[in-house]
Structure formats: structure tokens, C-alpha cells
Amino acid sequence: MANSTTHTTGQYRASSEIAERFLAFFRERGHREVAGAPLAVPGGGTSFIIAGMQPMIPYLRGQEPPPAPRLTALQRCLRTDDADAVGTNGRKCTSFHMLGNWSIGDYGRREAITLALALLDELGLDRSRLWVTLFGGDEALGLPRDEATAHEWRRMGMPEERIVPLGAEDNLWTMGGPGPCGPCTELFMDRGVARGCGRESCLPGCACERFLEIWNLVFIEYEWLPGGTYEPLPLRSVDTGMGLERVAAVLQDAESVFETDLFMPARTRLGELVATRGREAPPGRSAPSDQTDTARLERAEARARQMIVDHARAALLALLAGVGPGHDGRGSVVRQLIRRAARQGRVLGLEQPFLGELLGPLATGHGALLTPEEQARVPELARLVTEEETRFARVLTVGLRELARLAPGPDGLVPGERLFALHADRGFPPDLAAEVLAERGLAVDWSSFARAREAHRVVSRASAARRFGKEEHERSGQRGDGGGE
Numbered sequence: 001m002a003n004s005t006t007h008t009t010g011q012y013r014a015s016s017e018i019a020e021r022f023l024a025f026f027r028e029r030g031h032r033e034v035a036g037a038p039l040a041v042p043g044g045g046t047s048f049i050i051a052g053m054q055p056m057i058p059y060l061r062g063q064e065p066p067p068a069p070r071l072t073a074l075q076r077c078l079r080t081d082d083a084d085a086v087g088t089n090g091r092k093c094t095s096f097h098m099l100g101n102w103s104i105g106d107y108g109r110r111e112a113i114t115l116a117l118a119l120l121d122e123l124g125l126d127r128s129r130l131w132v133t134l135f136g137g138d139e140a141l142g143l144p145r146d147e148a149t150a151h152e153w154r155r156m157g158m159p160e161e162r163i164v165p166l167g168a169e170d171n172l173w174t175m176g177g178p179g180p181c182g183p184c185t186e187l188f189m190d191r192g193v194a195r196g197c198g199r200e201s202c203l204p205g206c207a208c209e210r211f212l213e214i215w216n217l218v219f220i221e222y223e224w225l226p227g228g229t230y231e232p233l234p235l236r237s238v239d240t241g242m243g244l245e246r247v248a249a250v251l252q253d254a255e256s257v258f259e260t261d262l263f264m265p266a267r268t269r270l271g272e273l274v275a276t277r278g279r280e281a282p283p284g285r286s287a288p289s290d291q292t293d294t295a296r297l298e299r300a301e302a303r304a305r306q307m308i309v310d311h312a313r314a315a316l317l318a319l320l321a322g323v324g325p326g327h328d329g330r331g332s333v334v335r336q337l338i339r340r341a342a343r344q345g346r347v348l349g350l351e352q353p354f355l356g357e358l359l360g361p362l363a364t365g366h367g368a369l370l371t372p373e374e375q376a377r378v379p380e381l382a383r384l385v386t387e388e389e390t391r392f393a394r395v396l397t398v399g400l401r402e403l404a405r406l407a408p409g410p411d412g413l414v415p416g417e418r419l420f421a422l423h424a425d426r427g428f429p430p431d432l433a434a435e436v437l438a439e440r441g442l443a444v445d446w447s448s449f450a451r452a453r454e455a456h457r458v459v460s461r462a463s464a465a466r467r468f469g470k471e472e473h474e475r476s477g478q479r480g481d482g483g484g485e
Contacts, residue, residue: 013123015097015248015262016368019074022099022242025119026072031101034067036075039321040330048078048318048330052098052241053218059104060180060220062235069106074099074244076317080333083340086310087303090209090249090256094337095314097244097369105235112217112238113152116187123251129190131204131211132158135172135183136165143172143230146183149219153185164204173218173239180233181224187215189250214250215242258306262369265361266309270348273357278349300439304344311341312358312385319381320374325388335388339432342389342396353393356386399428403436414442416449424456 013021023033037055041047049055052075059066078095085092103112120130132153137145145165153163165171174181188204188211196202196210204211218239222230245257254260258267315337318330325335341355359382363375370378402422406414414437422428434444 013248013251014367015244015260016366018123018248018251019097019099019244019369021123022119023072023074025122026070026101026115029070029115031070031072032068034071034073036073039076039078039317040323048080048321048333049075050077050079050081051075052077052100053102053239056100056102056239057175057180059102060237060239066102066104069104071102071104072100076321078314078318078333083311083314083337087306089207090258091212091246093245093257093313094310095317099242099244101238101240103238105237108236108238109149109152109217109219110155112219112240113149113156113185116215116217116240117156120187123247125189125250130158131162131164131188131190132185133164133166133171133188133204134185136167138168138172141168141172141230143168143183143222146171146185146219149183149185166205170205173216173220174224178224178226180220180222180237181230182219182221184216184218186213187217188213191250209256212246212250213243214247216240256306258309262365263309263313263362265365266312266358267305269358269361270305270308270354273350273354274348277352277354279351300347304347307344308341308348308355309358309362311337311344312355313362315341315355315385316359316362316378316381319384320370320377324384336429336431338385338388339392339396339429340435342392343400343432343436346396346400351393351397353386353389355389356382356384359385395427398426399433400436402426402428403433406437406442408442409445411445412443413445416445416447417452419444420449420452420456 027033037049039049041049052073053060054077055073055075056066056071058064059071075098076095077098080094082092083094086094101112101115117127121127134149134153135143135146137143150163150165154160171184171186172181173184186204191210191212193210195208197206197208199206202208202210204213218241220237220239221233223233224230245260245262248254248260248262249257252260257263315325315334318334318337323330323334325331325338327335338355342353345351345354359378363370363378399422406418408414419430419433422433423430430449437444
């Protein structure tokens with residue numbers, strides 16, 4: 001697709017071009033570009049970078065002097081909390097690229113908003129489709145409505161009806177606990193009534209697909225204290241984050257982030273694999289009986305395609321950061337991503353390992369967002385993913401067959417001890433089993449799962465004690481035979 005192709009929402013731009021234009025825009029306006037931090041947090045157990053501002057926290061808290069008062073960066077992020085939402089809408093990704101600009105005690109609302117609008121104009125976004133939200137205040141927290149931000153948007157010509165006040169859960173940014181925080185203003189693109197929920201009350205903040213948040217400007221003004229109170233910070237800063245995948249969806253007029261240039265090569269390859277290797281009726285699936293059933297299956301398959309390319313991309317970025325699949329810590333996250341994607345392949349009728357074949361197309365779609373060295377490593381990482389998927393294939397086949405036989409008990413719940421037995425005997429992950437059952441509308445009795453697990457531990461401890469006692473006795477006898485006593 002050529003860069004000159006024009007859409008109603010702006011001019012097409014490759015995702016790598018959008019990222020470079022963002023960084024260049026802020027470099028030209030006195031911001032120092034800093035390299036993104038490694039995706040895997042050093043010594044962080046299961047921790048990955050989950051937000052573009054995370055590496056900036058020492059500067060925003062005044063703990064370290066920043067390299068410059070104005071900064072800009074592109075940061076890779078991976079947020080496992082979002083994995084379950086993938087495929088339920090067109091905007092959530094497990095991993096994503098966050099573009100940001102920061103003012104450390106330098107400019108405030110006026111310049112942040114002015115700069116944001118200038119960049120959106122340069123990218124070719126239609127201002128008539130732009131809506132904004134801001135913090136509407138919270139009496140219980142003792143924090144007022146953010147009138148200063150409302151004033152700046154009005155000054156820049158934003159119509160009053162497109163300035164939407166929301167509560168603290170939406171527009172008071174925090175670190176998830178005590179620390180620097182502040183009101184934020186989020187920028188949304190109206191993607192049209194046809195993509196919406198149909199309600200007249202639909203506004204930014206609605207869960208439907210009409211309004212897509214593309215940028216968040218955070219004004220860090222308070223310190224949230226452990227006791228639940230807020231006090232003004234002596235150093236006030238600005239932290240912004242623009243989701244590359246989302247702004248690319250708008251500029252490329254894509255239905256979702258998964259139809260952008262980042263994912264389309266992998267989606268195309270996935271479609272080829274389904275056409276050539278997929279079974280018409282994957283195990284455990286009956287033929288659709290009516291239009292409702294057909295629509296349900298179509299939704300499941302659409303979600304499967306999104307989850308597969310999303311999880312494969314997240315695994316690729318983690319692997320490039322040096323985190324391979326394993327039993328503990330971050331490695332367990334990568335293993336779970338691969339296993340969940342492999343299971344979604346069964347929804348599409350793919351019974352043989354296929355994920356490794358998507359990594360090359362994903363690298364192609366990302367282009368200059370990956371370094372030449374990273375591009376060169378992709379074939380090796382694809383083999384690693386295929387090996388991991390192959391090891392899990394038999395467990396998956398047997399587990400899905402067993403799960404298809406499970407039925408709820410008198411209480412309407414699937415007995416948890418059955419899931420534990422499947423895990424203990426076959427190695428099938430209980431969280432994945434619960435996910436499969438949930439797709440059938442079934443819930444698990446986790447209390448009986450916990451009881452079965454504890455009973456297993458008691459037996460294991462007793463067995464280990466007997467074995468240890470026997471071995472210790474034998475060792476004592478060997479020492480005695482040596483005449484040492």
C-alpha cells in the first residue's frame with residue numbers, strides 16, 4: 001500500500017513512519033530522544049515494562065536528574081493483565097509500542113495540548129473527529145474538577161460538547177498505588193456511528209468500538225500518600241503516551257489494530273495455514289445448527305485469529321528481550337502466551353505446530369521497528385517457538401479431549417478436582433482449562449481444586465518423608481559399615 005493512499009481519517013502512514021515522525025516532531029521542539037528501556041525489567045521476576053512512562057519514574061519523582069527537561073521515546077511494553085481482553089475488542093494488545101513525550105518541571109498543560117494538536121494536524125488526522133476527556137473531580141478524594149485543562153481545550157477551539165468530564169477511574173492517573181499521580185486528558189477519535197453501540201448517550205469512555213483513545217496527556221501534580229490523601233508536588237511534570245498500534249489503525253483506516261500493517265502479514269500467513277492445514281470441524285466442535293450458532297462460531301474464530309497474532313507478537317518481543325519459555329518468572333509468561341495461542345489454533349482447526357511460521361511475517365510487518373540484528377534473530381526464535389509448541393501439542397490434544405467430556409455437577413460447577421487431576425496427570429495448565437470451559441459457559445469449583453491440590457501435597461510430603469527416611473537410614477548403615485562410629 002503506497003504512502004500516498006488517502007482515507008477519510010488522514011493520510012496512510014506505515015507504523016514505523018508514524019513512530020519516526022512522532023520522535024522527529026518532538027526532537028525538533030527541544031526534546032531529547034532517549035532509547036526505550038529493555039522490555040524485561042532487570043531482576044524483576046515476572047515483570048515486564050507495562051507503560052511508556054515506567055522508565056521515567058525516577059525523573060518524575062525527582063529521585064534522579066533527567067538527561068534533559070524535555071524527553072521523547074518509543075517504548076516496547078507487555079501487559080499480561082490485558083491478555084484476557086484480546087479479541088473482545090479491536091484495540092487491546094498484550095504487547096504494544098508506546099510513544100511518549102515528557103516535560104520534567106518544564107512546560108505544562110498549555111504547551112502539552114498545543115504540541116499534541118500540532119502533531120495530529122501534521123499526521124493528517126481530522127480534528128472534527130477528535131474528542132477529549134478530562135478529570136471531572138472527586139469530592140471523596142478532595143480533588144477538584146480539572147478546569148485548567150478544560151480552559152486550554154476551549155482556547156484551542158475544541159467545542160464544549162466534545163469535552164467530556166469523567167471520574168477518577170478514567171481520568172486520574174496513578175501508578176496503581178501511592179506515588180506521583182495527577183489528572184489526565186485523553187484524546188479519542190470518533191470512528192463513526194456504525195462502529196458504535198447505537199445508544200444516544202455513547203461518548204468517549206464507552207466500551208464500544210466507536211471512540212478510540214489514541215493519546216493520554218497526564219499532568220503529574222500530586223503525591224498520593226499511603227494514608228489515602230493527596231498533596232501537591234513541588235515539581236510538576238507532564239507525561240504523555242500515544243499508542244502506536246491505535247494511531248496506526250486510525251491513519252490506515254483499519255477496522256482494528258490487528259488489521260494494521262504490523263499484523264497483516266501474519267494474519268495473511270495464518271489464513272493460508274488454515275486453508276491448507278486446518279480441519280473443517282476441529283475436535284469437539286459440532287456443525288452449526290442455525291444462524292445464531294453460525295454467528296457464535298464466526299465470533300470465536302475471529303477472536304482466535306486476533307489472539308494468535310497478538311500472543312505470537314508478544315512472545316516475539318519477549319524472546320528478542322532474551323526471555324524464553326520456562327517454568328518460572330517471565331519465562332512462564334512466554335510459555336503461557338505460546339500455549340494460549342496454540343490452543344486458539346485448534347479453534348481454527350490447526351492441530352500441528354504453526355506459531356513459528358508467523359514470526360517471520362510479524363517481523364516483516366514491523367519493519368524498522370525491529371533493529372537489523374533483531375530481524376536476523378527471527379528464524380532462530382521461530383524454531384524455538386515451534387519446539388515449545390511441539391512439546392505442548394500432545395498435552396493439548398489429550399487435555400482438550402478430556403475437557404470435552406467434563407460436565408457440571410449438581411451445583412452447576414465443574415468439579416475442581418477433575419481439573420487438578422488433568423493438571424497433575426497430564427500437565428494441562430488449569431488456567432487454560434478454565435478458559436476452555438468458560439467458552440462453553442462453564443465455571444469451575446475452585447474450592448474443590450484447592451482441596452485436591454492440598455491433598456496431593458500432603459501425600460507428596462509423606463512420600464518424600466518416607467523416601468528421605470529410608471535413604472537416610474541406608475546412608476547411616478553405610479557409614480556404620482565403614483567403622484567410623
